[in-house]
Amino acid sequence: MTRVAATAAPAGAVALMRPRRTRHGAPPREGYGFALALLAPSSALIGALLLAPLVLLLIISFKSVKLGNIALILRADFTWDNYIRVLSDPATWHSLSISGAYILGSSIMAFGLGLATALILNEKFPAQRLFRTLMLLPWAVPGITATIAFLWILQPSFGVFNFMLRTLGFAAQDINWFGDSRLALLAVIFPTVWKTYPFFTIMLLAALQTIPRELYEAASIDGANKWRQFQWITWPSLRRYAIVALVFNAMYVFREFDFIFASTKGGPQGATDTIAIRIYNLAFETFDMAAASALGVLTFVLVAICVFGFVRWQMKLEQR
């Protein structure tokens, strides 16, 4: 039918028909309205709760008003002052370095634990499923609960960790983990690692299970020991998953709030003052919403650039 129409009709008519035909070629056209209707509730929520807040954040960041209701904010004068204040404040750059150290420190440790647990869980032994459930358990623990557990374990005088250090002879006196500005970052890294390692376990275990067992059998026939097998077979297949997991974890840790807010609130002497905590404290402790918004917008730009770069890099890898 179409062919007949195409040959019979004058050239102009074919040109007119072309767009319609390509539309018909696309998956069920009658479903288009339905597809949009299904997306409507999410779109409305995301529009009202993601896009509108971001626009408002941008507006506040350019207004010379510290806090107030919407009408007051919209009426205030335009200014660059908030950005100048934030960028010229050494505390901003300090926070950026703290965020970097926090992400790096917790990712390395969480990755190590995740890899160890994943390697064990990938082997065959009795009651393996039970062990998997137990090893992933910290993932389900609320951040605030993990924090109080570690506050208690690391408590200077009665904490069990200092007791163990004393008993084993590693420490002569009590260590004030959360109160010492040299140790506080390490102290908040502990609960962070404990809650985030199961994510690495899950991701790396999924990757390990894609490696065919025959590879290992062949390698051991060739005389490769366990370490060589890891180096030549396991790690090359894990690497891509590992990088994806590390990036996702870095984003999660970058936005982390619970552990630090509940334990040190960014102190002592700014030792745990990450960007996420700084934005919060600027807005809700010092009530300088404009500076907080400016810092928020800058953070958003930074995150967007990182994510964009990561996605581009992933797509390039996939094409290869």
Add this chain to the structure above:
Amino acid sequence: MTGDAGSRLASTLRLFLAGLLTVLLLFPIYWMAQTSILPTSSILSRNPDLVPRLADINLSAFETLVRQYPVARWLMNSATITVGSAVLSTVCATLAGYSLSRFKSRTASGIAFVLLLGRVLPGTLLVLPYFVLFRWAGILDTHTAVILANASMIIPFSTFMMKNYFDDVPRELDEAAKVDGCSAMTALWFVVLPIARPGIAATVAFAATASWVDLLFARTLLLSAENWTVPVGIASLIGEVQTSWNQLMAAGVLSVLPVFAVYWFAQPYLVGGMTSGAVKG
């Protein structure tokens, strides 16, 4: 024969190693639980017992906690917010996930991009404009505000969980249903959704866990103490002079019991959903 004995030995060795690692990793939970069932006199010790003495065990910390603080109220508030957020985000994520899985269009990919954006935004960044917006809308200091805020964090993630799940449900099923005279909506409701039940269960479990553990939104958007959730309540106990460590740990135990129950049953689904949501997302 020697190979058989060798593999049995290796498997026993692995079991031992796994057990050791599990004990080390779960120590914080164990220590919290054992502190919560001991009296104050025995926990304030420079040389704590790693295994509690049976004679010491009592539930006085729980009793004092419940007597001194409105714990039941916190649990009720948390339950309300959790159910609200889970229902709202699962409905939205299921519909949107199905749409993104079955129909490709420019609008859809635009929405998918915005959803991806939502997954990387720090909550502390969003809670600022929420505070201003919700005050303007008159819902500041209500559970609705926290439910909406939670949903905005959960939907971007769970939509992709559901999309990946629907991708594995063969398209031919919906088409067969349509040939049999079903409308698109009835095909979704009676044919696709029943098959997708494990995926929906995973999404509900994920959403419920995420909102149960939320501290940031509840702490910022709920101003009056009678609206507080369990995490906000626990945060308020830290550093309180009259709260002793065993009471704090008792509050911690109460906060993990519901999530452990959910996790125990939903774990197989959750693990699959988490990896696919992260990798393919």
